[in-house]
Amino acid sequence: LECMWLRKYAQERVAPLVSEMDENSSMADEVIKSLFELGLMGIEISTEYGGTGSSFFSSVLVIEELAKVDPSVAVLCDIQNTLINTLMSNLGTEEQKAKYLPRLATDMIGSFCLSEAGSGSDAFAMKTKAEKHKDYYIINGSKMWISSAEHAGVFLVLANADVSAGYRGITCFIVDRDTEGLEIGKKENKLGLRASSTCAVNFDNVKVHEKNILGKVGQGYKYAIGMLNGGRIGIAAQMLGLAQGCFDHAVPYTRQRMQFGKRIFDFQGLQHQIAYVATQLEAARLLTYNAARLKEAGRPFVKEACMSKYFAAEVATLTTSKCIEWMGGVGFTKDYPIEKYYRDCKIGE
Incomplete structure (x- = not known):
């Protein structure tokens, strides 16, 4: 029931804006506003702070469903729920939670600043420094590839x-x-993911009071590792939704396109390909849901999270490529959304 309601929202309020947002490389304000209005930016935040008070698995389902229509919107929702809100909820002091969680649930986007020009995968080789002065710190440095930074x-x-x-x-x-x-x-x-902003963020003698430390001094690397492990499941959900959305656009076309006097769907050679891709999609879904289930149950899940992210990205690459082939020339045009899914999935691969 939840997915049906969410699917209706995505089709009616997001889908009509996808092409324009991709072209303009900008997220429509009305989409951001509606995500907050419907509680999709505070899924796991406690109702005490104005959130939905739901589960990690619910976040995964929402991310998957949004990605079927626009992976850029799914990215925004994913980062907010699985990184920002979770870190603030788990590590924040009562004062920090009271100040930020109600706004993160209702009207404020958060951004996670880890990567730098010289520290991508080697994230902990960062050069950004925080120098202690009495009861505050001075931060200097630059971050790169920061999602959602624009808003x-x-x-x-x-x-x-x-x-x-x-x-x-x-x-x-x-x-x-x-x-x-x-x-x-x-x-x-x-x-790809053009409607999701990705910016550099620069810090020039930025003064931050010590009360604005999240968690403990020197423990940031642990928090980052922990959150990114869960974040892998979110990325798997993005790739899964993307692939399913692409598949759902392409297969109906094969039932309408006539060649040699019959639908191209009726050619057994194409049926074999469609069956194979559908099976891969279902396998990716089960891997992703299993990783989410393990995390939610408090059991070890890192191996499964890594597997789901890897496999879902591989399946998204396969699916989007095959869908373009099935649709022929029109799949190569911007008249259909297939080429956008193809571009969007590269980030996952």
């Missing part, structure tokens, strides 16, 4: 507060957008 009202920033300790000095700071010295840099002009 974010708060940033969770990983910076090294003790360089001599190496990665054990990495600390997570809560930095408000209007803090002096914080600047949103270049917005990347991307191949």
Whole structure:
């Protein structure tokens, strides 16, 4: 029932804007507003703070359903729910939670600042530093590839507060957008996920009070690892939804397209391909749901999370490529959404 309601929302309020948002490389304000209005940006936030009070599995289902229509919208929802809200809920002080969770649930986007120009996969080689002064820190450095930065009202920033300790000095700071010295840099002009903003974020002598440390000093690397492990399941859900959405557009076309006096769907060679892709999709779904189930049950889930992310991305690549082939020339045009799914899935692969 939840998925049916969500599917209706995505089809009626998001789908008509997808092409325009992709073309303009910008998320429509009305889409962002509707995500908040419907509680989709505070799925796991407690009702005490204005959230939905639902489960991680619910987040996965929402991400998957949104990705069927526009993976860019799913990315926004994914980061907000599985990274920002979870970190704030799990690590925040009562004061921090009271200040930020109600807004994260109702009207404020959060952004997670980890990657830098010289530290992508090697994330803990970061150069951004936080220097201690009395009861505050001064942050200097630059972050890159920061999702949702264009619209974010708060940033969770990983910076090294003790360089001599190496990665054990990495600390997570809560930095408000209007803090002096914080600047949103270049917005990347991307191949796919174009409506999801990806920007550089620069910190020039940004003053942050020690009460804005999220969790403990020097524990940021642990928090990042923990959140990114769960985040892998969110990415799997994105790729799964993307692939299913593409498949759902392409197969009906094969039932309408006539060649040699019959539907191309009726050719056994095409039926074999469709059956194979459908099976791969279902396998990816089961891997993803199993990883989510294990995480929610408090059981070890990292291996399964990695497997689901890897496999769902592989299946998305296969599915989008095959769908273009099934649709022939029109699949190569922007008159149909297939080519967009093809571009969007590359980030997962």
